[in-house]
Every structure is written in structure tokens, then in C-alpha cells.
Amino acid sequence: xxxxxxSIFIIFFASxxxxxxxxVTAEDPEQVIEPExxxxxxxxxxxxxxDFEIGxxxxxxxxxxxxxxxxxxxxxxxxxxxxxxxxxxxxxxxTSKSSIEVVDExxxxxxxxxxxxxxxxxxxxxxxxxxxxxxYDRWAFNSALYLIGGIGSTDFAGDERFTISxxxxxxxxxxxxxxxxxxxxxxxxxxxVFGEEKTAHNxxxxxxxxFFF
Amino acid sequence: MLAVLxxxxxxxLSEVLDTVTVADPYIELRxxxxxxxxxxxxxxxxxxxxxxxxxxxxxxxxxxxxKEGWVSRAQLAQTLTPEGEQIDFATPxxxxxxxxxxxxxxxxxxxxxxxxxxxxxGYAFTENLSFEVTTTxxxxxxxxxxxxxxxxVHYAFPxxxxxxxxxIGTGRIKIKPKSSLVETENxxxxxxxxxxxxxxxxxxxxxxxxxxxxxIVLTDKDNNQELEEWKAGFSLFL
Numbered sequence: 001x002x003x004x005x006x007s008i009f010i011i012f013f014a015s016x017x018x019x020x021x022x023x024v025t026a027e028d029p030e031q032v033i034e035p036e037x038x039x040x041x042x043x044x045x046x047x048x049x050x051d052f053e054i055g056x057x058x059x060x061x062x063x064x065x066x067x068x069x070x071x072x073x074x075x076x077x078x079x080x081x082x083x084x085x086x087x088x089x090x091x092x093x094x095t096s097k098s099s100i101e102v103v104d105e106x107x108x109x110x111x112x113x114x115x116x117x118x119x120x121x122x123x124x125x126x127x128x129x130x131x132x133x134x135x136y137d138r139w140a141f142n143s144a145l146y147l148i149g150g151i152g153s154t155d156f157a158g159d160e161r162f163t164i165s166x167x168x169x170x171x172x173x174x175x176x177x178x179x180x181x182x183x184x185x186x187x188x189x190x191x192x193v194f195g196e197e198k199t200a201h202n203x204x205x206x207x208x209x210x211f212f213f
Numbered sequence: 214m215l216a217v218l219x220x221x222x223x224x225x226l227s228e229v230l231d232t233v234t235v236a237d238p239y240i241e242l243r244x245x246x247x248x249x250x251x252x253x254x255x256x257x258x259x260x261x262x263x264x265x266x267x268x269x270x271x272x273x274x275x276x277x278x279x280k281e282g283w284v285s286r287a288q289l290a291q292t293l294t295p296e297g298e299q300i301d302f303a304t305p306x307x308x309x310x311x312x313x314x315x316x317x318x319x320x321x322x323x324x325x326x327x328x329x330x331x332x333x334x335g336y337a338f339t340e341n342l343s344f345e346v347t348t349t350x351x352x353x354x355x356x357x358x359x360x361x362x363x364x365x366v367h368y369a370f371p372x373x374x375x376x377x378x379x380x381i382g383t384g385r386i387k388i389k390p391k392s393s394l395v396e397t398e399n400x401x402x403x404x405x406x407x408x409x410x411x412x413x414x415x416x417x418x419x420x421x422x423x424x425x426x427x428x429i430v431l432t433d434k435d436n437n438q439e440l441e442e443w444k445a446g447f448s449l450f451l
Binding site for chain 1: 244245246247248249250251264265266267268269270271272273319321327328330350352357389391392393415416418419447449
């Protein structure tokens with residue numbers, strides 16, 4: 001009952017406002033003024049460009065021999081043209097115990113500090129399948145499948161390790177300035193924690209959100 | 214009140230946005246900023262358009278009937294301002310380079326047989342001379358190196374699209390042996406270097422760069438150590 005009275009009041013006041021505004025515009029047609037535009041040349045610097053993209057992501061990193069763990073990351077990308085982009089990325093994870101450490105509790109390969117993993121990389125990306133994604137009849141979102149590869153460094157088990165990262169990702173633009181990402185990447189580095197040096201493949205799966213500016 | 218507000222908003226909008234008149238026979242509005250997106254609307258010559266923003270080589274425009282879409286740089290190149298002036302959309306390479314003092318970029322490469330990753334920022338005093346700060350991480354089998362370098366770069370032919378340059382610099386090298394090795398004491402050394410490079414302008418803001426540097430590491434030992442650095446990368450005018 002109360003809400004009905006409220007809605008009646010709202011409708012009443014809204015119609016008053018509308019009436020008022022109509023009468024103002026009717027009495028005062030001079031309000032529609034063509035703005036005087038000063039002489040100028042439009043250059044590209046006057047136009048807001050949105051070629052940079054900043055993002056955060058969260059997912060899982062499988063560190064070879066050291067379990068699958070949470071991964072948090074940040075990324076900054078610059079879009080060179082519609083096909084190529086460059087990206088800087090930084091991420092952190094805390095690895096778990098290796099199988100040998102779990103089986104034999106007296107074996108401790110790494111200190112707590114050395115178990116912390118962080119990496120950065122600089123990459124070049126290529127939008128291989130740009131297109132649109134459709135949801136029901138109403139919504140169409142721009143999207144792209146991209147290939148990405150780069151070099152970087154992984155700080156793990158007491159050393160900085162040169163790392164090659166290769167991956168594929170999907171970018172879905174919610175609007176002009178916001179996008180959702182889903183990425184699968186392989187971070188490849190050499191490691192000698194178990195005595196012999198070997199090449200470790202560390203797969204990461206993460207989703208994130210990014211903003212163009 | 215609402216209508217007045219909207220009117221005001223429209224006046225503000227037309228003042229803020231850069232309205233131009235289409236000069237080409239027609240422009241094609243696409244649904245996204247790329248050649249793969251479908252053309253969904255066409256505006257004729259003489260139509261007033263507002264340029265909202267750009268993404269790489271595409272411009273988002275709004276027509277007077279509120280249709281919005283993305284138009285390529287090529288199609289807007291001939292479009293005029295309200296006063297009939299030509300818009301400055303051609304890629305004026307030299308003018309832009311001269312106007313932009315700051316740049317930054319990243320490299321990958323080889324430093325004395327080990328992999329390197331490098332970041333730098335530069336400031337151009339003149340067309341010919343710029344100052345650069347570089348930080349480099351070298352990841353070798355036996356050690357990790359961190360280099361911090363200050364340098365001057367000279368461009369003899371700044372007006373060329375592919376322009377060679379010469380650099381001199383000085384810096385500090387931090388040497389961190391791998392933790393699996395017996396000798397794990399960190400060392401610091403000073404160094405001087407000379408370099409030669411080439412930069413190639415690819416787009417309005419973006420360029421490719423490759424460089425060779427010869428470092429002399431000033432050690433306490435009888436002989437100074439010589440190290441060679443090769444790298445290639447991409448840079449941006451900021």
C-alpha cells in the first residue's frame with residue numbers, strides 16, 4: 001500500500017518535472033544555440049587513443065615437480081596495430097612440496113623463501129582469429145584468439161632462470177574499454193634442483209580482466 | 214529539467230568532440246576496430262561525424278543519427294574539419310619524432326654467450342642527441358648479471374626511416390653466481406661501453422631497434438674483461 005502511494009507520488013512529480021521542462025523549452029527556443037567553434041585543425045593528438053591495456057589475472061600454475069598452485073598476475077600491453085601487440089607481465093605463486101619431499105619427510109629440497117615463485121616476461125602477441133561472439137539474439141561482443149610468445153625470468157629455487165613462454169589466449173571485449181581474458185601458457189626454464197639440469201615445462205591457466213586506456 | 218540537462222549535455226558533447234565532415238564519397242562503419250569486422254553502416258560525403266576515440270589505426274566515430282562504428286585511418290585521411298581544413302592524418306613521421314622527447318622500450322639478446330632481457334627509457338634533447346637509462350638482466354648458466362647503464366646516443370641522420378646511431382655509456386655490473394655453485398659471493402664492477410645500432414620506424418609511435426655494444430669491465434685484476442652484447446627489440450614514443 002505504502003509503495004503504491006510512493007509510486008503515485010513519483011509519477012506525479014516526474015510528470016510535473018517533464019511538463020516544466022517542456023514549457024521551458026517551448027518558451028525559450030534561444031536555448032538551442034549553435035556553439036561557436038573556433039578555428040582549429042584536428043590532429044591525432046586531440047583524439048583519445050586507447051592503445052594501452054592494463055590487466056590482472058588469477059589462475060593455476062603447474063610448476064614441474066612442485067605441484068599445481070594459485071597464480072596471481074598483472075599485465076600491461078600496447079597494441080601496435082590490429083594484428084600485433086606487446087605485453088609485459090608479472091606473476092607470483094607459492095609452490096608446494098615435490099613428491100620426494102612428501103614421501104620422505106626428512107627430505108627438504110627448498111627453503112620457504114625458495115618455494116616462492118615469481119616471474120616476469122615481455123611478449124609479442126598476434127591476433128590470429130579476430131571476430132565476434134554472440135549471446136542470444138541481442139548481444140554481440142568483439143573477441144580475438146591470439147598467439148603469444150616471449151622471454152623473461154623466473155625467480156624460483158634460489159635463482160633467476162631465463163624463461164621462454166609460449167601460449168594462446170582469448171580476449172572478449174565487454175565494451176570498448178574492458179575485456180575478459182582466458183590464457184593458457186607454457187613457461188619453459190632449466191632447473192637443477194634434483195642434481196641434474198633439466199628443462200621444465202610449467203603450464204599456466206588463468207583468467208583475468210583488463211582495461212584499455 | 215531533464216530535457217534542459219540533455220540539451221546542455223548535447224552542447225557540451227559537440228564542443229568536446231571533434232566534429233568533422235566526411236570528404237570521401239563514403240566511409241564504412243565497422244562493428245569493431247579491425248578489417249575482419251563487418252561493415253554495418255555507410256555514411257556519405259558531407260555527413261557530419263564526431264570522432265570519439267582511436268584504437269591502433271581505427272577511429273570510432275558517431276554520426277548525427279547516433280550510429281557508432283569504427284572507420285579505418287585510410288578512409289579518414291581525406292576527411293575535412295568543419296572549416297574545410299585538411300585533417301592531419303597522414304603519418305607525419307619526422308614531425309612526430311621531433312615532437313616526442315620521451316621513449317621507452319625492451320630488448321632481448323645475447324650478452325657474452327648468455328641470454329639478456331633489457332628495459333630502457335630515453336629522453337631526446339635534440340633530433341640528434343638523446344640520453345638513455347638502461348637496466349639489463351643477464352641469465353647465464355653460472356651466474357646472473359644485472360647491468361645499470363647511463364649513456365648518450367647520437368643520431369647522424371634522424372630524418373631517415375631506418376636510422377643508424379652511435380652510443381657511449383658507463384655503468385655498473387652486479388654479478389650473482391648461481392646458488393648451486395660453491396662460490397656464491399656477489400660482486401660489483403664498473404664498466405664503460407661503446408655501441409652501434411639501427412632503429413626502424415614502423416608506425417607513428419612504434420619502432421624496431423637493434424644494437425651491438427662492447428663493454429669493458431673495469432676489474433681489480435691485471436686485465437680488464439671485454440664483453441659483447443647483441444640485442445634487438447621494440448620501442449615506443451611516450
